[in-house]
Amino acid sequence: MTDMPQAGAETLTDALAALAHGRTTADALVEQAIARAEAWQPHINAFIRLDAEEARAAARQPRPGALSGIPLAHKDMYYRQGRVSTCGTALRRDWVAPVTAAALERLDGAGAIDLGTLTMNEWAGGATGHNIHFGDTANPWNPAHVTGGSSAGSGAAVAAGIVFAALGSDTGGSIRIPAACCGVAGLKPTMGRVSRYGAMPRAWSLDCVGPLARTVEDVAAVMAVIAGPDARDPTSEEVPVPDYLAAAREDAAGMVLGIPEGWFFDDLAPSVATALEAARAVFGRIGVRVVPVRLPDIDRILTLQAVVTVTEAATIHARMMAEHPGAYASGLFGRQQNGLAIPAATYLDALRLRGPVTQEFCAAAFDGADAILVPGLSGEVPTRAETNVELSFEYSTVHTRMVRTTRPFNYLGLPALSVPCGFSANGLPVGFQLAGRPFAEAALIRLGAAYQRATEWHRQRPALPA
Numbered sequence: 001m002t003d004m005p006q007a008g009a010e011t012l013t014d015a016l017a018a019l020a021h022g023r024t025t026a027d028a029l030v031e032q033a034i035a036r037a038e039a040w041q042p043h044i045n046a047f048i049r050l051d052a053e054e055a056r057a058a059a060r061q062p063r064p065g066a067l068s069g070i071p072l073a074h075k076d077m078y079y080r081q082g083r084v085s086t087c088g089t090a091l092r093r094d095w096v097a098p099v100t101a102a103a104l105e106r107l108d109g110a111g112a113i114d115l116g117t118l119t120m121n122e123w124a125g126g127a128t129g130h131n132i133h134f135g136d137t138a139n140p141w142n143p144a145h146v147t148g149g150s151s152a153g154s155g156a157a158v159a160a161g162i163v164f165a166a167l168g169s170d171t172g173g174s175i176r177i178p179a180a181c182c183g184v185a186g187l188k189p190t191m192g193r194v195s196r197y198g199a200m201p202r203a204w205s206l207d208c209v210g211p212l213a214r215t216v217e218d219v220a221a222v223m224a225v226i227a228g229p230d231a232r233d234p235t236s237e238e239v240p241v242p243d244y245l246a247a248a249r250e251d252a253a254g255m256v257l258g259i260p261e262g263w264f265f266d267d268l269a270p271s272v273a274t275a276l277e278a279a280r281a282v283f284g285r286i287g288v289r290v291v292p293v294r295l296p297d298i299d300r301i302l303t304l305q306a307v308v309t310v311t312e313a314a315t316i317h318a319r320m321m322a323e324h325p326g327a328y329a330s331g332l333f334g335r336q337q338n339g340l341a342i343p344a345a346t347y348l349d350a351l352r353l354r355g356p357v358t359q360e361f362c363a364a365a366f367d368g369a370d371a372i373l374v375p376g377l378s379g380e381v382p383t384r385a386e387t388n389v390e391l392s393f394e395y396s397t398v399h400t401r402m403v404r405t406t407r408p409f410n411y412l413g414l415p416a417l418s419v420p421c422g423f424s425a426n427g428l429p430v431g432f433q434l435a436g437r438p439f440a441e442a443a444l445i446r447l448g449a450a451y452q453r454a455t456e457w458h459r460q461r462p463a464l465p466a
Contacts, residue, residue, distance in 0.1 A: 012070060012164035012218035019069050026069030026113065030059040033071040033115055036162045043465045044138045044147075046156040048076045048086055050116040058113045066225055068111030074167040075151050076117035077124060077200035078104050087200045088120040088150075090133040091320065091327050101198030102233065103167055103209050103226045110225040115163055118153025124169055124202040125313065125332045126150050127177050127402045128387040132329045136384055139181060140462040141428050145381050148181035148402065150174040150202075154212045155182035161461055165213035165222050171202040172309060173406025175210050176433060179418035180376030183429030183460065185219045185448065186212040188406075190439045191413035192237035194223075195230030203312035204235075205351065206305070206410045215458050216419060216448035220244035223441065239439050247442035252450035253287025255443070257434075258369035263298045264405055269379045275422035275430040276375055279451065283373070286454050288447065293369060296360050298408055304357065305411035307342060307350040314339025358412045362437055370443045375405050376431035380424040409435050417444040420457045429457075 010018070018024040034052045041047055055071060062069045077087045079097030086092045104114070119137045121129065129137035129152030137152035139145040140160040147156045151168030155178025158166050168175040170188040179186025187210045194209040201207055211222035227241045259280060268276070284290055313336050314321075321333060328336075365372050382398050409416040416435040424430050434444045452458045 011214050012221055013215070015070060015164060016067070016221070026059040026062040027056070029069060030055050030071050030113055030115070033162055036160065037115065037157070039464055040140065040160045040162060043143050044140050044156045044160060045135045046118055046137060046153040046160065046162065047073070048088075048117045048119055048134055048153070049084070051114065055113050055115045062113065063108070063111040065109060065111030067107065067221065069113065070111070071113045071115045071163055072107065072165055073115040073118050073157055073163045074104065075120050075154050075169060077120060077169060078167055079198040079200070080104055080114075085117070085200070086134070088122045088124070088131055088134060089327070091324060093133070097198075099198045102195035102230045103199065106226050118157055118166060120152055121150035122329055122332055123317070124150040124171065124174060124200065125335070127173060127399055128152075128384070129178070130329075130384070130388055138384065139381065139428065141183065143465065144385075145383050145426075145428055146181060146387050148178035148381070151178050151212065155179060155184060155186070158182065158184045158212050158214060159462060161214075165211050165218055168210060168212050169199060169202065170208045170210055170410065171206045172305065172410050173403050175208075175212060176376060176406050176416060176418040177402060179212050180420070180431030181381045181429065183420040183431070183457070184212055184214055185216045185420070185458070186210065186418045187219050187223065187441065187444070188409065188416045189223070189227065189441055190415045192235050193239070193415070193439060193441065194226050195233040195236045197230055197232040201316060203309045205308050205312060208410070216417065216445055216452055217245070217248040219417070220248040220445045220449070223445075237439075242442040244442055244445055247446040248449040250446050251287070252447050254289075255447060256289045256291060256369045257283050257447065258291055258293035258365060258372040260293050260295045260365070260372055260374060263295065264374040267378060268375060269424060271425040272375060272377065272379065272430050275424065276373075276432055279421040279432050280373065282451055282454050283447070286450055288450070291369060293365055293367075293372060295364050301357060301361070301408045301411050302404075304350045304353060305407050307346055308411065310335060310339035311342045311347040312339070354411065354413070358414070361412055362414075365435070366437050371434045371436040371440070371447055374433050374435065376418050376433050377402060378404055380426045381428035405433065414438060415441045415444055417441075417448050419448045419451060421455070422457055
């Protein structure tokens with residue numbers, strides 16, 4: 001690996017412009033993506049399945065649409081009728097999906113080309129990218145380090161420049177953590193903004209569908225296609241979808257950004273704190289007013305989120321864990337089994353409190369602010385060795401730190417956008433999150449894209465290992 005990041009690959013929006021002006025073709029984009037996938041795969045293990053011939057066939061006759069001719073790939077938990085969807089587990093190594101996920105249908109309808117399925121933590125149950133069934137995913141910036149999870153392959157494939165964007169899922173940070181670890185943008189939308197029909201459930205009260213992409217503007221382009229209500233998902237909301245691409249191109253001057261006091265910024269790695277302070281200064285320079293905000297008890301929110309996650313995951317997996325206990329990684333099995341011991345009253349109380357706790361948080365965070373800025377990760381991106389649950393006694397501590405700043409927004413149901421903002425002392429990326437009111441994705445996109453127009457971090461790309 002080279003010691004310093006390298007500039008390079010074009011963005012999704014650049015590729016769309018090149019297609020429109022005849023400077024490239026869908027065939028050329030797909031061939032480039034396949035070549036990069038084959039070159040990177042031995043180093044990062046981003047793909048579970050590369051559908052090269054299917055992608056080539058689609059490129060020869062691209063469908064018209066907002067993403068026509070753009071090669072994408074997605075976390076292997078988005079079902080495609082008649083195709084195997086492993087969900088990262090040996091129990092589904094040969095399981096054929098009976099339906100196609102709503103998000104994939106919308107991307108297909110927009111003319112995007114599906115390159116294949118991407119690696120993930122088993123059953124989307126982890127924050128690192130380890131997988132005992134299909135192999136660990138490695139960080140393109142340094143394969144000794146984790147990609148973050150559970151959308152591990154999505155973060156790795158986008159960072160390596162294989163695809164322009166990828167779907168992930170986010171129950172406790174599984175879009176934003178790999179985005180931060182891999183130096184790309186990733187959006188967890190508001191609960192109900194994107195249909196979850198045909199996507200493997202992890203915890204039905206918390207799961208969100210969203211994109212990872214090379215830039216915030218690219219995130220906006222994908223969100224413009226996948227957002228909106230769907231009658232097949234009873235949790236999807238009948239809320240108008242704004243023009244996300246217009247928001248990405250709008251000046252952010254005059255907006256107000258809150259910086260929470262305390263909790264989110266406690267115990268930061270020094271190089272992470274330095275990168276976040278520099279990001280805050282950039283927002284000030286581009287005309288965003290930065291103000292302090294004081295939030296309610298975040299530890300309480302984390303406790304409530306944990307109750308909901310483990311109870312719902314245990315409910316989904318109870319029968320399979322009883323029938324196939326040896327088919328689960330030991331760490332995942334133990335965490336899910338704990339959910340079977342949570343009293344029904346405790347779980348129901350966590351659901352009951354969700355509304356008032358969210359109202360209290362929003363009243364404090366967004367009283368005069370359009371969004372708040374918090375760290376993506378508190379520490380530097382850890383190594384694969386120190387986060388391997390089978391080998392490391394440090395796993396629990398490191399894992400808890402990785403999800404600490406992302407999980408609150410899942411319980412609250414709020415949108416949160418991860419944006420790269422530099423590199424830490426160990427040479428791995430650093431990112432911040434922008435979080436906003438319900439259905440305020442456009443405000444986050446506007447702020448994040450304005451930050452990227454004023455900086456160069458999103459233009460950096462890892463070099464292919466020799």
